Amino acid sequence: MKSILANDAVQAFGKDGVAHAYYLQYLAVDPAQQKRGIGRMLVSWGVREADKRAKKCYLFATEAGRRLYESAGFEVVREVPVFGFPHYSMIRQPIETSS
Template sequence: MKPTIEITPLSKADIPGAVECIQLAFAEDPYFQWVFDTTRFDPGRNRASLTARCLWGMSCALFYVAKERQSSDDNDDQASVLGVSCWIPPQPTNQRRSWKTYFHDALLWLRQLRNNVLYLGRGGLRTRRYRLWKNHQREVQRELWTDPQGYYFCNLVAVRPDAQGRGIGRMLIDVVTQKADREGRRCYLESSREVPNVGIYQRMGFEMVRTMVCEEEGDECKLYCMIREPEIKGSVE
């Protein structure tokens, strides 16, 4: 039987494979290189942080994994995680955040505080740069997110380097953009690579709307902000 790729919601059993996938995919990423001091980077601390975020995402986000099954008899534990995507659901402007979201945000904060204690720090994260990026991100999203319905925000998409070129990234994008199309909602993402990512996302319907520049002490990181309009089936150009 030919191996098959399935896109499924993240489960607790998937988390170790998802974390490994993210670490491998972002090892050479420009944003990673900018926001972490690679001479002090602690993979174990980073695994703990990503695990905490996966647990948060299972309750508050649309978190998917791409898994390869070698045969129809394979169970979930035998399927390899080849890709991951995490989408923040839309937050309409007339709708308050739920208590569930506040609770899980607080739980994430506590888990990360525990990680700071256990690992004696943030594992090489440049906190000043991280906060600089978060501030820029808030400002840009405040300017660009003008739709009162809110946006599906692709917070993360990662594919293992040895599994790239098989259309897995597209599958992890399509699972939410198709949902957004049915609901008539826009999607948004930020890419840290102009080439080849921007061209790939453009072929999926995203358009460049802003280049976010984060700079500290002459060291610069660019993030390419893109929005996708919903596709209406049966529409005539």
């Protein structure tokens, strides 16, 4: 899995991979705690930090998380099969902030 992610980052950003982007890596919420806004809070924090620095934000999503990330402004760059299941390489462009 690590090599799949590294290869995808190089495809998305070039030879430096995610060195110049915010990489939201392995976000997950305990199933017993889901549907309480915790995932949205984690994603919101990450994109705010990226926006403060005018950086693109990158993540690799499962089907279960895709809608959450799209609602936060991420776009699917490509679909990548992992162990027979679709995963999504997603990037969010920075939004200019006043702070």
